[in-house]
Amino acid sequence: MTATGALNSSRLRASTIFPALVALVVLFGIPLTTDSFQTFQFANVAVFVVAILGLNLLTGYSGQISLGNGAFMAIGGYTTALLVARLGVPYALTIPLSGLLAAAAGVMIGIPALRLRGIYLALATFALALAVTPVLNNFDSFTGGHAGLNLNPAAPPFGLDLSNEQWLYFLCWAVAAILFLPARLLIGSRTGRAWMAIRDGETAATANGISISFYKTLAFGISAFYAGVAGSLQAVVLAYINPDSYSLTLSLSLLIGAVVGGLGSVWGPVLGGLVVVWLPYLAERAAGLHLGPLSFGGKPDIGFGILLLVLMYFAPAGLAGLAGRAWRWYRRLRRGSGGPADGESEMVEPEPVETAERQVEPDQMST
Amino acid sequence: MLLAASVIQSFAQQVVSGVASGAIYASLALALVLIYRAMDVANFAQGEMAMFATFVAYTLITQFHLPYLLAFVLTILLAFAGGVIVERAFVRPFEGAPVLTLVIVTLALFSIVNGLAGLIWGYVFKTFDSPFPARSVQVGGVFVGIQDLGVIAVTLVVLAVVFSFFRYTRLGLAMRAAALYPESSRLLGVRTSRMLALGWGLAAAVGAVSGMMVAPIVFLDPNMMQPVLLFAFAAAVLGGIESPVGSVIGGVIVGVLLALVGTYLPGGQNLRIPFGLIVIVAVLLFRPAGLFGRREMKRV
Amino acid sequence: MVLLELTQVVATYGPVRALHGIDAQVPEGSIVALLGANGAGKTTTLRAISGMVKATGRIRFDGHEVLNRRPEDVARLGVAHVPEGRGTLAQLTVWENLQMGAYIRRDRNRVKQDLDRVCGYFPWIPQRRRQPAALLSGGEQQMLAIARALMLRPRLLLLDEPSLGLAPIVVREIFDLIQAINREEGLTVLVVEQNASLALQLARRAYVLEVGRVVLEGESDELARNESVRKSYLGY
Ligand SMILES: Nc1ncnc2c1ncn2[C@@H]1O[C@H](COP(=O)(O)OP(=O)(O)OP(=O)(O)O)[C@@H](O)[C@H]1O
Ligand SMILES: [Mg+2]
Numbered sequence: 008m009t010a011t012g013a014l015n016s017s018r019l020r021a022s023t024i025f026p027a028l029v030a031l032v033v034l035f036g037i038p039l040t041t042d043s044f045q046t047f048q049f050a051n052v053a054v055f056v057v058a059i060l061g062l063n064l065l066t067g068y069s070g071q072i073s074l075g076n077g078a079f080m081a082i083g084g085y086t087t088a089l090l091v092a093r094l095g096v097p098y099a100l101t102i103p104l105s106g107l108l109a110a111a112a113g114v115m116i117g118i119p120a121l122r123l124r125g126i127y128l129a130l131a132t133f134a135l136a137l138a139v140t141p142v143l144n145n146f147d148s149f150t151g152g153h154a155g156l157n158l159n160p161a162a163p164p165f166g167l168d169l170s171n172e173q174w175l176y177f178l179c180w181a182v183a184a185i186l187f188l189p190a191r192l193l194i195g196s197r198t199g200r201a202w203m204a205i206r207d208g209e210t211a212a213t214a215n216g217i218s219i220s221f222y223k224t225l226a227f228g229i230s231a232f233y234a235g236v237a238g239s240l241q242a243v244v245l246a247y248i249n250p251d252s253y254s255l256t257l258s259l260s261l262l263i264g265a266v267v268g269g270l271g272s273v274w275g276p277v278l279g280g281l282v283v284v285w286l287p288y289l290a291e292r293a294a295g296l297h298l299g300p301l302s303f304g305g306k307p308d309i310g311f312g313i314l315l316l317v318l319m320y321f322a323p324a325g326l327a328g329l330a331g332r333a334w335r336w337y338r339r340l341r342r343g344s345g346g347p348a349d350g351e352s353e354m355v356e357p358e359p360v361e362t363a364e365r366q367v368e369p370d371q372m373s374t
Numbered sequence: 375m376l377l378a379a380s381v382i383q384s385f386a387q388q389v390v391s392g393v394a395s396g397a398i399y400a401s402l403a404l405a406l407v408l409i410y411r412a413m414d415v416a417n418f419a420q421g422e423m424a425m426f427a428t429f430v431a432y433t434l435i436t437q438f439h440l441p442y443l444l445a446f447v448l449t450i451l452l453a454f455a456g457g458v459i460v461e462r463a464f465v466r467p468f469e470g471a472p473v474l475t476l477v478i479v480t481l482a483l484f485s486i487v488n489g490l491a492g493l494i495w496g497y498v499f500k501t502f503d504s505p506f507p508a509r510s511v512q513v514g515g516v517f518v519g520i521q522d523l524g525v526i527a528v529t530l531v532v533l534a535v536v537f538s539f540f541r542y543t544r545l546g547l548a549m550r551a552a553a554l555y556p557e558s559s560r561l562l563g564v565r566t567s568r569m570l571a572l573g574w575g576l577a578a579a580v581g582a583v584s585g586m587m588v589a590p591i592v593f594l595d596p597n598m599m600q601p602v603l604l605f606a607f608a609a610a611v612l613g614g615i616e617s618p619v620g621s622v623i624g625g626v627i628v629g630v631l632l633a634l635v636g637t638y639l640p641g642g643q644n645l646r647i648p649f650g651l652i653v654i655v656a657v658l659l660f661r662p663a664g665l666f667g668r669r670e671m672k673r674v
Numbered sequence: 675m676v677l678l679e680l681t682q683v684v685a686t687y688g689p690v691r692a693l694h695g696i697d698a699q700v701p702e703g704s705i706v707a708l709l710g711a712n713g714a715g716k717t718t719t720l721r722a723i724s725g726m727v728k729a730t731g732r733i734r735f736d737g738h739e740v741l742n743r744r745p746e747d748v749a750r751l752g753v754a755h756v757p758e759g760r761g762t763l764a765q766l767t768v769w770e771n772l773q774m775g776a777y778i779r780r781d782r783n784r785v786k787q788d789l790d791r792v793c794g795y796f797p798w799i800p801q802r803r804r805q806p807a808a809l810l811s812g813g814e815q816q817m818l819a820i821a822r823a824l825m826l827r828p829r830l831l832l833l834d835e836p837s838l839g840l841a842p843i844v845v846r847e848i849f850d851l852i853q854a855i856n857r858e859e860g861l862t863v864l865v866v867e868q869n870a871s872l873a874l875q876l877a878r879r880a881y882v883l884e885v886g887r888v889v890l891e892g893e894s895d896e897l898a899r900n901e902s903v904r905k906s907y908l909g910y
Contacts, residue, residue, distance in 0.1 A: 127662070130607050137651070259481060259484075307489070309493065312486030547770055547773060560746045562749060
């Protein structure tokens, strides 16, 4: 156990630092090389990265399906919007507060969720996702109802020489980077191991003395914290909020992002965020794509659906899993062609979720 | 006296129209239960498949000028075929996969079917004419919409057909056996995989009826079935998600409760969906097997 | 004539190899027993025959190669497998269980006759036909499982530990019945048993399995006299 532990940690260091460096370079490069709309889109990517990081902890690591994390984003979004628009609280202050409020809600939902597994939890959170918009509309005197709430656009502070979009971009990615770290650390910690033990078999986890209720509720709380922060950031980025933004579609895109990126993989949420924000845009651009009288413009749903099916079939570990596979293949190729075999710089091994893999037992029941 | 009479009158009307919407939820709930029993997964795309079938009926009626009854029957047949095809093409590759995978697959189908409907028919709300007259008749001193009675009657017929099929036919028996005991059934020569496809076809057909019944009440649009799906889930959970009879009774209960909530609570229309959520959570917490579920929750 | 012939059958569960090359023959019209300790691979052998576990080697049944065929196709060739644990369709009624037994048959009238015939073997069945099979006792469920298998009109009956958990008197009854059916209808039976002394009385031939291999085979009376069989399996 100790020997593999040491091995893991050396690999962990190399495997985290290298992509992190690349990520940093790319991060600073993007706002310098893209137009303001694209910068804005990439700020949105950060928003989704944060939300998906949280969902990945919940579903990918602790194994609890949630189709309703959009509800926590709504809590975060409205916390920020109301505090900023009604009370004039500074944006920056409302971001952590949104996270904390959402986390409290997450714990409150996590406790009854303890008694629901698998499909039942999916059902209940699906209902939660659908309930957000009507609830917000119902309290329209408070939330502003359909008309929504407008916020003043967030301008760069300290006289920084940035456009609004660039400022939002850096703000969101800074938050994403700050939140990426604890997520990464949690995964490698006792808590992360407990989550995975629970995910891979509750009975065994109980036998190992893990308090299942505690860790499952914790996962809900943390996941909701991330979603709340994401909701808050989203309100800041869009400078507008209304109940219809929190439809089922939002919750579904979070799950889609988590799955497409790679459930139970460290870098999956980043890839998931990219796909969730850019695929609809590309679909929008595909307006020229015609099939007879039908135009595919603005129909990302079909693309998402097909992407999900294809990935679930061929690469249940998502894009991150594919990237890991490609990297290992490349390294084998290099080693095979006589290059120096460096065993140290092993790329992140995405830990694929057991539950996401097809369990076609080759030796059982011919079909 | 007069006031009291009109209160009772309106209450009774609400109950009847609640039973009518409940009948609609019951059909979709039954569709969900059929698939749940066969593969332990809730089909999140069930509502969208029903929506798609309803659009097909709409096209048959408005573009091909078929009489309603013919379009109705044709749609059910097409929905059945569609369900079988969806299972063979998209679900079969994941046979035996874990719950999370199957949930994601049905969500993917949800997205695809919803997007396809938008692609073909657009997102402009359409009116789907009811086959029933908009008049009311007086039944025991209460005015009852013929529309409501018609929906209830159609649902009863469909349920009777489905239950007779399972109860009295060789194929229905084999489908039940295959869903409950796949291994034993295969040893008896039952092609369980084929039964699964038939189950999806049957579920799609039953779901199509719910779509065609709900479309005249709401407007026809690609998102029309999402609340209905939620209420059908509530109905199925309330009745015991493994119990076809339970899902029907659950549907009626949910329908009546929703009608009362929508009418008598302030802001009630907005509270219908949250109420569905409350029903689901409350049942799962306090009576996970539902009203009629015999077994404890499954080892999902 | 040999109805069923296994040649070098190897079966694995993931990394675990359960059968290491089984050779066995079941002559038409005979009763053959498979004996062995727990985990010897008896159940796996039957599962390989009926296609419930992937295997390599050869399994010929009645001129067909059935290795790795789907279970439903093997059943359609006339192999009725009463699995370990009886495979009762518990929520279905007793009658529905029997109908499921005849599921693959098209000859409606003969099925009716067979129902009567099977009820002749198990006279308690008609009065309990409407009950869910779950309400039957263990012995009754075993009898129902055999009755259900007979409804298929099989050419070969595979029985996995029919005596499991039953009172000796019930076991006797069931074994007498199997013998009677074999004698009267010429039904071929391959039976897995823990209870070696009973099995050797029932069967004409027997194979003894140990950790996935056939270690002994022969006529029942020979085996019953065999020193090591007596020590290990008969306990005297
Ligand atoms: N589904 C399975 N997965 C993994 N290993 C299995 C499985 N089924 C059986 N085995 C293993 O294969 C070997 C043979 O098992 P099998 O069930 O055939 O034995 P058996 O002779 O029927 O024993 P018993 O008398 O206890 O029923 C055993 O070692 C068992 O552990
Ligand atoms: Mg056995």
